[in-house]
Amino acid sequence: MIAGNFYSMAASSVATRRKTAVESFGCAASAIGKVEAGMSLFAITRGQWSMIDAVLHVLDQVGPAKLSLWTWTVAEYEVQVLTRKSTFGDDSVRYIVNHSKIARIESEGGLKCLLRGSMNLNFNPRFEQFDITEGGADFDLVERIENEIPLLGDAATGKQVWAASRVGEAFEREQLALFKGLKVWAK
Numbered sequence: 515m516i517a518g519n520f521y522s523m524a525a526s527s528v529a530t531r532r533k534t535a536v537e538s539f540g541c542a543a544s545a546i547g548k549v550e551a552g553m554s555l556f557a558i559t560r561g562q563w564s565m566i567d568a569v570l571h572v573l574d575q576v577g578p579a580k581l582s583l584w585t586w587t588v589a590e591y592e593v594q595v596l597t598r599k600s601t602f603g604d605d606s607v608r609y610i611v612n613h614s615k616i617a618r619i620e621s622e623g624g625l626k627c628l629l630r631g632s633m634n635l636n637f638n639p640r641f642e643q644f645d646i647t648e649g650g651a652d653f654d655l656v657e658r659i660e661n662e663i664p665l666l667g668d669a670a671t672g673k674q675v676w677a678a679s680r681v682g683e684a685f686e687r688e689q690l691a692l693f694k695g696l697k698v699w700a701k
Contacts, residue, residue, distance in 0.1 A: 535557070542563040542570075561638045564636055564637055569596075572617075576623065579607060583616070583635075585612070585634065586615075630646075
């Protein structure tokens, strides 16, 4: 049973975007429910669960799977939680300029789940939004982009990370001038 208000929306004939919408007052497992082929869910939380909770629920539902995770930072807790599923090799980390919160989970059984939202990996008690879809062009797009990101070692320079991210290709040089140099945060 899903905690909170539950709204079912008809799927769009063009994109079959969001079949289900949930206002979650419970946990990730209650909001997401059973992970199955063709599913599509949009959720609003008040921070009761984070992206790591959603990822773990989906992994528990689909069994053995490949996981890719986009985030702006990872703490030791999240690394420990994820290592319960497997170990990570030297090519497990890609360095890019990123603020996305995306997880791509491809199960051995063929399910292709794409999770995304405003939520970070950690607990954050404020309004957050979350989407999960199974299958589709969104999963394929994220996979293609991941495959294009070069493997940079831990000693990569900021310039190498910037180039790997290809952010500069999306803007005119003048637009990005604001982001040059060191930033000093006031106390």
